[in-house]
Amino acid sequence: MVVKKSDDFSEWYNEVVELAQLTDKRYPIKGMNVWTPYGWKIMRQIDTYIRQELDATNHDEVCFPLLIPETEFKKEKEHIKGFDSEVYWVTHAGLNKLDIPLCLRPTSETAMYPIFALWVRSHSDLPLKTYQIVNTFRYETKQTRAFIRVREIHFFESHTCHTTEEDAQKQVEEDFVILERLNKHLALPYLLLKRTDWDKFPGAYYTVGVDCPLLEGRSLQLGSIHHYRQNFSKPFEIKFEDVDGELKFVHQTTYGMSERLVGSIVAFHGDDKGLVLPPDVAPLQIVIVPILAKGKVEEVLAEARRLRDELLAAGLRVTLDERDDRPGSKFYHWEIKGVPLRLELGGRDIAEGKVSYAIRLNGSKGTFLRGNAITDSRAMLDKISADMMSNAARRLATSVETVSSLDAPPKKILRFGWCGSEDCGHKIEEKTELKLLGTPYNPEDFHGECIMCGKQTNIVAYAARSM
Amino acid sequence: MVVKKSDDFSEWYNEVVELAQLTDKRYPIKGMNVWTPYGWKIMRQIDTYIRQELDATNHDEVCFPLLIPETEFKKEKEHIKGFDSEVYWVTHAGLNKLDIPLCLRPTSETAMYPIFALWVRSHSDLPLKTYQIVNTFRYETKQTRAFIRVREIHFFESHTCHTTEEDAQKQVEEDFVILERLNKHLALPYLLLKRTDWDKFPGAYYTVGVDCPLLEGRSLQLGSIHHYRQNFSKPFEIKFEDVDGELKFVHQTTYGMSERLVGSIVAFHGDDKGLVLPPDVAPLQIVIVPILAKGKVEEVLAEARRLRDELLAAGLRVTLDERDDRPGSKFYHWEIKGVPLRLELGGRDIAEGKVSYAIRLNGSKGTFLRGNAITDSRAMLDKISADMMSNAARRLATSVETVSSLDAPPKKILRFGWCGSEDCGHKIEEKTELKLLGTPYNPEDFHGECIMCGKQTNIVAYAARSM
Numbered sequence: 001m002v003v004k005k006s007d008d009f010s011e012w013y014n015e016v017v018e019l020a021q022l023t024d025k026r027y028p029i030k031g032m033n034v035w036t037p038y039g040w041k042i043m044r045q046i047d048t049y050i051r052q053e054l055d056a057t058n059h060d061e062v063c064f065p066l067l068i069p070e071t072e073f074k075k076e077k078e079h080i081k082g083f084d085s086e087v088y089w090v091t092h093a094g095l096n097k098l099d100i101p102l103c104l105r106p107t108s109e110t111a112m113y114p115i116f117a118l119w120v121r122s123h124s125d126l127p128l129k130t131y132q133i134v135n136t137f138r139y140e141t142k143q144t145r146a147f148i149r150v151r152e153i154h155f156f157e158s159h160t161c162h163t164t165e166e167d168a169q170k171q172v173e174e175d176f177v178i179l180e181r182l183n184k185h186l187a188l189p190y191l192l193l194k195r196t197d198w199d200k201f202p203g204a205y206y207t208v209g210v211d212c213p214l215l216e217g218r219s220l221q222l223g224s225i226h227h228y229r230q231n232f233s234k235p236f237e238i239k240f241e242d243v244d245g246e247l248k249f250v251h252q253t254t255y256g257m258s259e260r261l262v263g264s265i266v267a268f269h270g271d272d273k274g275l276v277l278p279p280d281v282a283p284l285q286i287v288i289v290p291i292l293a294k295g296k297v298e299e300v301l302a303e304a305r306r307l308r309d310e311l312l313a314a315g316l317r318v319t320l321d322e323r324d325d326r327p328g329s330k331f332y333h334w335e336i337k338g339v340p341l342r343l344e345l346g347g348r349d350i351a352e353g354k355v356s357y358a359i360r361l362n363g364s365k366g367t368f369l370r371g372n373a374i375t376d377s378r379a380m381l382d383k384i385s386a387d388m389m390s391n392a393a394r395r396l397a398t399s400v401e402t403v404s405s406l407d408a409p410p411k412k413i414l415r416f417g418w419c420g421s422e423d424c425g426h427k428i429e430e431k432t433e434l435k436l437l438g439t440p441y442n443p444e445d446f447h448g449e450c451i452m453c454g455k456q457t458n459i460v461a462y463a464a465r466s467m
Numbered sequence: 468m469v470v471k472k473s474d475d476f477s478e479w480y481n482e483v484v485e486l487a488q489l490t491d492k493r494y495p496i497k498g499m500n501v502w503t504p505y506g507w508k509i510m511r512q513i514d515t516y517i518r519q520e521l522d523a524t525n526h527d528e529v530c531f532p533l534l535i536p537e538t539e540f541k542k543e544k545e546h547i548k549g550f551d552s553e554v555y556w557v558t559h560a561g562l563n564k565l566d567i568p569l570c571l572r573p574t575s576e577t578a579m580y581p582i583f584a585l586w587v588r589s590h591s592d593l594p595l596k597t598y599q600i601v602n603t604f605r606y607e608t609k610q611t612r613a614f615i616r617v618r619e620i621h622f623f624e625s626h627t628c629h630t631t632e633e634d635a636q637k638q639v640e641e642d643f644v645i646l647e648r649l650n651k652h653l654a655l656p657y658l659l660l661k662r663t664d665w666d667k668f669p670g671a672y673y674t675v676g677v678d679c680p681l682l683e684g685r686s687l688q689l690g691s692i693h694h695y696r697q698n699f700s701k702p703f704e705i706k707f708e709d710v711d712g713e714l715k716f717v718h719q720t721t722y723g724m725s726e727r728l729v730g731s732i733v734a735f736h737g738d739d740k741g742l743v744l745p746p747d748v749a750p751l752q753i754v755i756v757p758i759l760a761k762g763k764v765e766e767v768l769a770e771a772r773r774l775r776d777e778l779l780a781a782g783l784r785v786t787l788d789e790r791d792d793r794p795g796s797k798f799y800h801w802e803i804k805g806v807p808l809r810l811e812l813g814g815r816d817i818a819e820g821k822v823s824y825a826i827r828l829n830g831s832k833g834t835f836l837r838g839n840a841i842t843d844s845r846a847m848l849d850k851i852s853a854d855m856m857s858n859a860a861r862r863l864a865t866s867v868e869t870v871s872s873l874d875a876p877p878k879k880i881l882r883f884g885w886c887g888s889e890d891c892g893h894k895i896e897e898k899t900e901l902k903l904l905g906t907p908y909n910p911e912d913f914h915g916e917c918i919m920c921g922k923q924t925n926i927v928a929y930a931a932r933s934m
Contacts, residue, residue, distance in 0.1 A: 114494075
C-alpha cells in the first residue's frame with residue numbers, strides 16, 4: 001500500500017480494491033467491472049445473509065426478465081421521468097430492428113407489476129412478498145467508482161403488495177428490522193433518513209434512505225426503502241377483491257440494497273494496510289503462515305496442515321499459505337486482503353504447545369494453547385465482530401453535528417432546523433454545496449428555527465457531502 | 468391434468484409447467500418467462516450442486532459483465548458468424564446513441580478472453596479454471612418452449628486455460644466426471660456425442676453434445692463441452708511464458724449447461740398426474756396431509772406438526788398442508804407439484820402408532836412406525852432417487868436402435884455406419900429429416916458400411932429428431 005487513507009481517500013480506495021483483487025476494472029466498458037473470485041465470494045456471502053433474512057420473513061425469491069418493453073416502462077409517469085437519462089435500450093435483435101424497444105432493468109417495478117396484476121386476485125393472495133437478486137443497469141454519467149458508482153449493479157430488490165396502507169407501513173418497519181439483522185454481519189454505521197419530496201424515488205409516496213457516514217462529513221446511500229401507496233398499483237391495475245367484495249388497488253413497498261455494501265465495507269473498515277473484513281463476510285477468516293526454519297520444515301508443515309484441517313472441520317474458513325516466500329511477505333499479502341485472523345506456527349510454538357496469532361483489525365498479537373485452537377480462534381473472531389460493531393456505533397455517534405449556522409465549512413454530517421419548504425431546502429443545498437439528505441425517519445425531538453429563513457420549526461434536517 | 472403425456476407431449480408439457488407453477492409465460496416478451504418461486508427453487512438447488520462440483524474441482528466463480536462491445540465480439544470470425552442472427556444489441560443509453568453498439572452476452576468467450584489475456588502471464592498462472600452462473604440472451608426465432616427454448620436463458624459456463632492441448636483434453640475428461648456427479652441429483656439419461664465439423668460450436672476445435680433421449684426417437688441437447696485448442700487464444704492474445712522462456716498461446720475449454728436441466732426433469736420424469744421431482748432437487752421432499760375427522764382435529768393437527776418439526780430438524784424439506792380443503796384435493800395438488808413423498812396422518816394412524824405414505828414416483832402406498840419416521844422417510848427418498856436413476860439407465864439402454872436402412876420411420880435414436888463425409892451427412896439429414904447428432908465421444912467398436920454411400924467404415928453415427 002502506497003497511499004494513506006487520510007491523505008487521499010479516493011486514491012487509497014482504488015489502491016485497496018486493486019491490490020486486494022476485489023474487482024478488475026480493465027473491462028472495455030467504463031463502469032462495468034469484472035467480479036474476480038475474491039470480491040465475488042464476499043458479495044455472495046452477503047447475498048446468502050440477504051436470502052436468510054428475506055426467507056425468514058416469508059419473502060419468496062423470484063427472477064423476472066431483464067428486458068422491459070418501452071410500453072410497460074412508460075406506464076408510471078414520474079418513474080419514466082426519473083429514469084429517462086439512465087436507461088440502456090435494446091433496439092435490434094439479430095438482423096432485425098425491434099418494433100418496441102426494450103430497456104435493461106434499472107429497477108424492476110415495471111417488469112414485475114404487469115405480472116403482479118395477474119397474480120393478485122383476492123385478499124387471500126395478500127400480502128404478496130417477493131424478492132430477487134439480480135444485476136441492474138444504469139447509464140451513469142458521473143465519475144465511476146468500483147462497487148459505489150457502476151453501470152452494471154449487483155443488487156437485491158424486494159417488492160411487496162398489501163391490502164391497506166397500514167399493512168404496507170408495517171412492511172416498511174419490518175424492512176428496518178431486516179436491515180438491522182443483516183448489518184450484524186457487515187458492521188456498518190447508518191442513519192435512516194426520509195428523503196425530501198423532490199428527492200424521493202420516482203413514483204414513490206415516500207423514500208427512506210439508508211445513509212452510511214462513511215467518512216467525516218460524507219455519506220453514502222447504501223440502499224433505500226419505499227412506500228408506494230397505490231402510485232404503481234393504479235397504472236398497473238393491481239387490484240384485489242376485498243373481504244367486503246369491493247375491488248381495491250393494493251398498497252406497495254420496495255426495499256433494495258446493492259454491491260455498495262461491499263464498497264462500504266472496503267471504505268469504512270479498511271486502513272492503511274489494506275482491507276479489513278468482518279469475519280462473517282470474509283472469504284477466508286483465518287490464514288495460517290508456517291515459520292519454516294532449516295531442519296524443521298517438514299515437522300512444521302505437517303503440524304500446520306493438522307491445524308488447518310482441525311479448523312476447517314470446525315466450519316471455519318481457513319487457508320494455509322504454503323507458498324515459497326518469506327513470512328513477512330505473506331503477512332503483507334494477507335493484510336491487504338483483510339483476513340481477520342492470522343495464525344503463525346514455528347518450531348518454537350510447536351515445542352511450547354502454542355500458536356501465535358495476530359489480529360488484522362487492531363494489530364494485537366499473542367499466543368494461545370494449541371489444544372484450544374478451535375475455541376480460541378472462534379472467540380477471537382467473535383471479539384473482532386463485536387469490536388467492528390462498536391467501531392460502527394462510535395462512528396455513528398460522532399458523525400453528526402447539530403449546527404445553528406451554515407457559515408463554517410462542515411466537518412461532519414450537519415443537523416439543523418428546517419422549515420420544511422422546498423425553497424429553503426434548495427437554498428441550503430446551494431449555500432453549502434451539500435446534499436439535503438432529508439429528515440430522520442424516527443422523529444427526533446427538536447424545537448428551533450429554520451437555519452435558512454429563521455421560522456420556528458419542529459423539523460430537523462440532515463445534510464452531507466455525498467460520495 | 469387434462470392431457471396425457473403419450474397423447475400430446477407438447478400440450479402435456481405446457482400443462483404441467485403451468486399447473487405446477489414452475490414459470491409464468493405471460494410476461495409481455497415472448498420467450499422471456501418469469502421464474503416463479505417453485506420453479507426458481509428447483510433451479511437454485513441445481514445451481515447449488517453445480518457450484519459444489521465446480522468448486523470441488525478447483526474452478527473459481529467469477530461474474531463478468533453482461534454487455535460486450537461489438538469490437539470484442541467480432542474478434543473471432545467463426546464465432547460472430549455463428550451468432551450473427553441471434554444477438555440482442557444495445558444501441559442507445561439515456562438520450563445518447565452509443566459510439567460502439569453493445570451486445571447482450573449469448574455466451575461469454577468474447578467478454579472473458581480480453582481479461583484472461585491480462586490475467587495469464589506465466590505458466591504458473593495456469594491452469595486458469597473459472598465459471599459463472601448468469602443469464603444469457605439469444606434471439607430465438609423458432610417456437611419457444613418453457614426452459615427448453617427461451618430467449619433469456621439461465622445457465623452456467625466454465626472457461627479454462629491450459630499450457631498444452633493435452634492438459635485441455637484432460638479438462639474435457641474432468642467435465643464428463645463433473646457431469647456424471649451432477650446427474651446423480653437429476654437422474655437424466657444422456658449420450659456424449661461429438662458433433663460433426665459443420666455443427667460444432669462456432670470457433671471450437673471440437674464440441675461434445677450432452678444429448679438426452681427425452682422421448683422415443685427424440686433428443687434434447689442438455690449442454691455441451693468444447694475444446695477450443697488455440698482458436699480463441701490467438702485472436703484474443705492469451706499468451707504465457709512457458710518454463711522454457713517461450714511465449715505460447717493457451718489451449719482452452721468450456722463447458723455449459725442451462726435451465727434445460729429443469730425442462731428435462733419435467734419432460735423425462737413427469738407423468739399423467741404432473742411433475743415427478745427427484746428428491747435432491749425437490750423444493751419440498753415431503754408433504755404431510757392431516758386426515759381430520761370430527762372431534763379429532765386438534766389432536767391430529769398437533770401430532771402432524773410434531774411430525775413436521777421432527778423431519779425438518781432432521782434436515783428434510785417438509786411442509787404440512789393445513790389448508791381448509793379435502794384430503795383428496797390436497798393429494799391432487801401435491802401430485803401435480805411432484806413432491807416425492809406424501810405422508811398421511813389420521814386418528815387411526817395415531818392410535819396405531821403409524822404413519823401412512825404414498826410414493827409419487829410409482830404410486831405405491833403403505834405405513835411405517837411413527838417412531839421410525841426419520842429413518843424410514845430418508846430410506847424411502849433414497850430408494851426413490853435410486854429408482855429414478857434406474858429409470859434413466861433403462862431409458863438410455865433402450866433409446867438407441869442400430870439400423871442398416873433409413874427407409875422405416877424411426878422410433879428410436881438411430882445408430883448406423885457413416886463414411887464421415889459432409890456430403891453423406893447432409894444427405895442422411897435430408898432423407899430422414901433427422902438431425903445428425905455426431906459420433907460417440909467414447910469410441911464404439913463398429914465395422915460396417917456407410918448407410919448412405921455404402922463405403923466400408925469404422926465410424927458409427929447417431930441421428931434423432933431434436934426437440
